[in-house]
Amino acid sequence: MTARPLALLLAIAAAPFATADFTLTILHTNDLHGHVEPNRTRQFDLGGYARQATLIRRLKAESTNPILLNAGDTFQGTLYFNVYVGLADLAFMNAAGYQAMAAGNHEFDRGPAPLADFARLAKFPVLAANLDVSKEPLLKDLIKPSTVIEVGGEKVGVVGCVTTDLPTIANPGPNVTMLPLRESVQGAVDGLRAQGVDKIVLLSHIGFTQDLELAGQLRGVDVVVGGHSHTLLGRYPQQPFLTSRGAYPTVVKDADGKTTLVAQAWEWGKVFGRLEVKFDASGEVESWTDEAPILVSPLIEEDPTIAAMVAAFARPIATLKAEKVGSVTTTLPREAVDGESLMGNVIADAMLAKTVGMGSVAAFMNAGGVRSSLEAGDVTFGDAIEVQPFNNSLVLVDLTGSEILAALEHGASRAPQFGGGLLYPSAGTSYELDATKPAGSRVTNARISGAPLDPSKTYRVTLNSFTAGGGDGHEALRDAKGARTDTGFLDIDALVEFVKAKSPIAAKPEGRVKVRS
Secondary structure (H helix, E strand, O other): OOHHHHHHHHHHHHOOOOOOEEEEEEEEEOOOOOOOOOEOOOOOOEOOHHHHHHHHHHHHHHOOOEEEEEOOOOOOOOHHHHHHOOHHHHHHHHHHOOOEEEOOHHHHOOOHHHHHHHHHHOOOOEEOOOEEOOOOOOOOOOEEOEEEEEEOOEEEEEEEEEOOOHHHHOOOOOOOEEOOHHHHHHHHHHHHHHOOOOOEEEEEEOOHHHHHHHHOOOOOOOEEEEOOOOOOOOOOOOOOOOOOOOOOOEEEEOOOOOEEEEEEOOOOOOEEEEEEEEEEOOOOEEEEOOOOOEEOOOOOOOOHHHHHHHHHHHHHHHHHHHOEEEEEOOOEOOOOEOOEOHHHHHHHHHHHHHHHHHOOOEEEEEHHHOOOOEOOEEEEHHHHHHHOOOOOEEEEEEEEHHHHHHHHHHHOOOOOOOOOOOEEEOOOOEEEEEOOOOOOOOEEEEEEOOEEOOOOOEEEEEEEHHHHOOHHHOHHHHOOOOOEEEEEEEHHHHHHHHHHHHOOEOOOOOOOEEEEO
């Protein structure tokens, strides 16, 4: 035998044989938001890390080639975050064996330092291909664009991305730079494919609608595991109280006309995602399961080790969490009806009450900052902090009437769905908006302290530090030239003081925001 045929035979013998197909099971969560304990609902408690641990252990044992992923926003939302700043969640995630996590916007709420501590201690990589952290010393080398997970003898590439409005809705700091979303994600995908990785998962924190759009623009992404929009997918015929946004997974064709599966697992660990995908020999999606994410209900026993861990974490905050601060006679929903949120009204009133002695005539609360409702009955400090979890300070800003109008118009710009930038006013302040008119000309009949808004007059108003700093895209508030004073008062303290002073609170619709459509 000549040297050339012999070398060829040896090369063929050394090369791995392509398998006919490969099955991958993606276990996933998103938007846990510090919900270490189960979440109260009107039906029954859902979620909790101890139940999730039992489920993860069972699914890993039962599934074919499982990997465990999280699509971001582990930070913020309960007392556990306020006390442990994500490290209580990390203890669970490390113990459960998570293998990758997307950086969510709330991971940056308190600047780069807490995320750096989290990422340094994590046994898994934190991913965001569309972030450049090379000039941020705290995060340099800690946030990566992608990773490769080996499972069942195959390599699975995982690319991360975060919402493009991160600088306006969080606090990444001046040294963190956003990169173009599609180009940066595609570059990371192409880099993995160049290494021979032909199964790619995009771990995304941009929202379900944006996931669908982006998936159609990309090449080479097989599965998108998403977060940010808290979207429930799948069919739940036995739970009519659950409202799904679509199929689990939702199928999209990418820029080459190939199949991409888009999945998400609602919020707060209430459900747990399990998506089984079969790839053909060329690494393309061949088939998949379409069962809804698993409801993390009381039928799932708590893992005793994780339950003990949760109990230990809970001990230092139990007294604070249980402290009664007042009561409400009717439920105060977080959600707005015709533009008005009863919970938002109470928060705005609390902000004004705290600062009226400093000359404030009105307060505005951003809709995105109202994080929970208050049920009728006693209100504890723990309840209050779930409503106001961000530890924003109250800021006094001198605004002209035209600047206030510009802010109201910005808040109304996404009608009819609106968004986090919609402003809920304190008592005596109101406005109307017409969702059928073009953005920028929707607000009419604005009144401040009962009088018509005067565009040329200057008003001292109270905002939270997030909104005053331009959060939710409020550039008119960020760039306002009038005097501003950070009072140092925290929003949660203002709310608790107000509830204590005004209990029992019996709020009702007042027409502070009226929507015509």
